[in-house]
Amino acid sequence: MTILETREVSVRFGGHMAVNQVSLSVEEGQITGLIGPNGAGKTTTFNVITGLQPPSRGRVQLAGKDITAMSAHRRARAGIARTFQRLELFGSLSVRDNVITAAELNRVDGQDPKAAADALLDRVGLSDDAGKRADSLPTGGARLVELARALACRPRVLLLDEPASGLDDAETDRFAELLTDLARDGLGILLVEHDVPLVMRLCSEITVLNFGEVLATGSPTQIQKDQTVIDAYLGQGTDVGEDL
Numbered sequence: 001m002t003i004l005e006t007r008e009v010s011v012r013f014g015g016h017m018a019v020n021q022v023s024l025s026v027e028e029g030q031i032t033g034l035i036g037p038n039g040a041g042k043t044t045t046f047n048v049i050t051g052l053q054p055p056s057r058g059r060v061q062l063a064g065k066d067i068t069a070m071s072a073h074r075r076a077r078a079g080i081a082r083t084f085q086r087l088e089l090f091g092s093l094s095v096r097d098n099v100i101t102a103a104e105l106n107r108v109d110g111q112d113p114k115a116a117a118d119a120l121l122d123r124v125g126l127s128d129d130a131g132k133r134a135d136s137l138p139t140g141g142a143r144l145v146e147l148a149r150a151l152a153c154r155p156r157v158l159l160l161d162e163p164a165s166g167l168d169d170a171e172t173d174r175f176a177e178l179l180t181d182l183a184r185d186g187l188g189i190l191l192v193e194h195d196v197p198l199v200m201r202l203c204s205e206i207t208v209l210n211f212g213e214v215l216a217t218g219s220p221t222q223i224q225k226d227q228t229v230i231d232a233y234l235g236q237g238t239d240v241g242e243d244l
Contacts, residue, residue, distance in 0.1 A: 002064075003028045003188040004049065004080070004157045009058035011044050011212075018044045021058070022214055024190075024207045026157055031179060031189040033199040033220075036209035037233055042192045043085070045209070046159055049190075050082050051075045063156065077106075079156030083146045083163055085192075091135030095126055095145050098134050102152035113152075120148040124178060139166030143175070157188040164195045176202055196234065200224065208233060 004026040011019040019041040026032045034042050047053035049060055051072030059068045062078055070078070090098050099120055103113035121127050124144045129137060134145055143163055150158060160179075164172050172195065179202060183189055193199050199206060200220040208215040208223060210232045216223060223229055 001028045002026070003062065004190065005061045006045065006049065007059045007061070009045065009048050009055045009060065011041075011048060011053060012056045018212050019048070019055075019209075020212045022207075022209065022212070024214070024217070026188040026190050027204070028156075028188050029183055029186045030204040031183050031191055031202045033203035033206035034190060034192045034209065035194070035196070035199055035206060035233065036215070039211075040209040041212040042209055043161065044212075046082065046161055046190075046192065049159060050080055076153060079154070080159070081150040081153040081155035081157075082159040083143075083150050083161055085162040085165065087139075087142050087146060089134040089142055089145055089149075091133065093134055094131050095134050095137065095141075096121060096130040098145055099148045099152050102149040106153045108154070116152060117148075120151050123151075124148045125174065140168065140171035140175075143167065147178075151182075155187065157190065158182070159190045159192075161192045162194065163191070164193055164198055172198060 002025050007023050008021040009019060010017065010021055022045055036042055044053060048055050051070060059066055061067065062080065067075055067078065096117055099117035100113050103116040107113055121130050124147055126141065126144050126148065129141060134142065137145065164175060167175060176198060179189060191199065191203065203220060206220060206223045207217045208229050215232055216226045216229050
């Protein structure tokens with residue numbers, strides 16, 4: 001089932017067309033990649049999906065419902081969660097309190113936010129760090145706190161903006177396993193990431209943006225072999241992994 005869809009979304013800033021007729025979809029239980037050079041329009045597309053940026057034209061749909069005019073906080077309530085390229089944690093709070101805060105804001109009847117936070121920290125592997133200040137964690141740990149906080153919103157679709165930035169190889173592997181497990185549980189994930197081998201490893205479908213427009217959409221194998229994508233972004237001889 002398609003959980004998230006943009007239809008011919010465009011965003012114009014003055015005389016600059018930042019995003020031009022971008023259409024993409026995210027399926028339940030799958031990870032979809034959104035890649036392209038810096039300035040290609042990926043973050044602007046995320047902002048349109050989450051309600052931070054109104055489109056100049058086009059529509060956004062969540063589970064078949066048009067949410068184009070819906071506010072950002074209502075979209076969050078409806079099931080859209082997001083992480084940011086730049087870490088946005090409450091540094092002076094503990095890791096646990098960061099997640100409890102999100103769980104409190106998204107409490108449902110009968111749910112204990114503290115228990116929900118503890119369960120999420122266990123899932124992302126941060127139970128041992130629960131009492132530490134969030135700003136004391138290395139980048140890899142901080143990324144996981146942000147992920148747990150997003151999951152506390154009980155999303156139907158999760159938008160991840162450069163989640164592997166700053167991670168070492170071992171952390172990236174553990175993160176990939178976690179995202180795979182989340183998708184297996186039915187979560188739809190839209191992933192913006194410059195780690196091309198990671199994208200090829202995780203994603204069922206990939207959309208490539210260039211200068212605000214969709215350059216190509218397809219499976220990892222199709223994207224890897226697309227000459228226009230190679231010329232614009234991947235480059236000749238790019239190592240995108242061998243397990244495609």
